[in-house]
Amino acid sequence: MVSRRVVVGGAVAVVAAGAGLHVAGRDDDVLRALGARPRPMPDAADSRLLERAAADQAALATSVEGLRDVETDDLVTVLRTQLQGLGGAPDGAPSPSTTSSDVATVVADLNRTAGRRQTDALAAVSPDLARVLASLAAGQSQVARTLGRRAGGA
Amino acid sequence: MAGPSPVGPLQRRLALEHEAVWLTSLSAGRFGDLADAARAALGRHERARDALVARVAAAGATPVGPQAAYGVPPRSVDQARGRLADLAERMCRATVPLVALGSAEDRREAVQSLRASALEATSWGAAPSAFPGLDRS
Numbered sequence: 345m346v347s348r349r350v351v352v353g354g355a356v357a358v359v360a361a362g363a364g365l366h367v368a369g370r371d372d373d374v375l376r377a378l379g380a381r382p383r384p385m386p387d388a389a390d391s392r393l394l395e396r397a398a399a400d401q402a403a404l405a406t407s408v409e410g411l412r413d414v415e416t417d418d419l420v421t422v423l424r425t426q427l428q429g430l431g432g433a434p435d436g437a438p439s440p441s442t443t444s445s446d447v448a449t450v451v452a453d454l455n456r457t458a459g460r461r462q463t464d465a466l467a468a469v470s471p472d473l474a475r476v477l478a479s480l481a482a483g484q485s486q487v488a489r490t491l492g493r494r495a496g497g498a
Numbered sequence: 499m500a501g502p503s504p505v506g507p508l509q510r511r512l513a514l515e516h517e518a519v520w521l522t523s524l525s526a527g528r529f530g531d532l533a534d535a536a537r538a539a540l541g542r543h544e545r546a547r548d549a550l551v552a553r554v555a556a557a558g559a560t561p562v563g564p565q566a567a568y569g570v571p572p573r574s575v576d577q578a579r580g581r582l583a584d585l586a587e588r589m590c591r592a593t594v595p596l597v598a599l600g601s602a603e604d605r606r607e608a609v610q611s612l613r614a615s616a617l618e619a620t621s622w623g624a625a626p627s628a629f630p631g632l633d634r635s
Contacts, residue, residue: 418625418626419626422627422628423628425628425629426628426629429629458613462609462610462613465597465605465609466602466605466606466609471597471598472598474597474598474605474609475595475598475632476629476632478594478597478608478609478612478613479590479594479612479629479631479632481609481612481613482590482613482615482616482617482630482631483616483626483627483628483629483630485613485616485617486616486619486620486624486626486627486630487626489617489620489621489626490620490625490626
């Protein structure tokens with residue numbers, strides 16, 4: 345059985361890019377099949393960064409999915425792909441209090457979360473995790489910009 | 499113990515900045531619809547180019563220079579947008595390796611540059627990507 349532990353770059357697209365991603369936990373054979381590199385002793389601080397990223401990502405995806413006045417299907421796909429790349433949603437669904445039906449609020453949340461991931465990328469011990477978090481932040485910023493434009497913002 | 503040398507990745511990024519200076523300058527001059535955005539991008543890429551030249555030289559290497567041209571110039575606004583978006587996405591791919599090389603300040607610069615390149619790609623019409631610079635497509 346594959347337990348839910350910490351995975352960076354589980355997403356096929358990321359692993360397929362040959363980024364040599366840092367992976368900690370999960371069944372080693374599964375990880376090797378994905379092209380990722382198992383590491384039995386993850387840095388505890390990195391694990392926390394990753395878990396926080398996954399929790400934030402689940403909330404973001406839920407928020408954007410809940411918007412009704414703007415086209416979001418492609419953006420939700422991007423956010424869900426990011427979540428998959430972080431190893432999937434953590435135990436416990438995002439709290440309803442973390443979601444909003446207001447586009448401007450969601451855009452602000454996206455930008456704030458991207459800023460947190462940038463900060464986390466600077467703090468990550470693993471170079472692989474730093475690259476993934478930096479890229480994740482960049483992708484979240486793209487989603488925020490696109491969503492803002494569709495809603496009539498700059 | 500010294501880490502891997504960042505010179506190779508810096509040179510690859512510098513080569514793209516040279517291309518960006520060429521393409522944004524040309525786009526600003528030829529396409530009125532893009533003039534303001536291309537001029538603003540040109541300024542950013544000139545500053546990035548100069549900073550990279552300094553970093554490569556400080557590392558003891560000779561910075562790569564620009565080519566005379568980078569293919570056939572775009573003939574339409576749509577072509578220019580497509581080329582600019584593609585270039586920004588290539589910059590993302592060239593910047594990701596720099597996140598894990600060099601000092602803490604170098605990492606900070608790389609993280610910020612990656613975000614800037616990703617947003618530039620979007621501004622020229624690229625669709626959002628889950629992991630800019632890491633995606634294969």
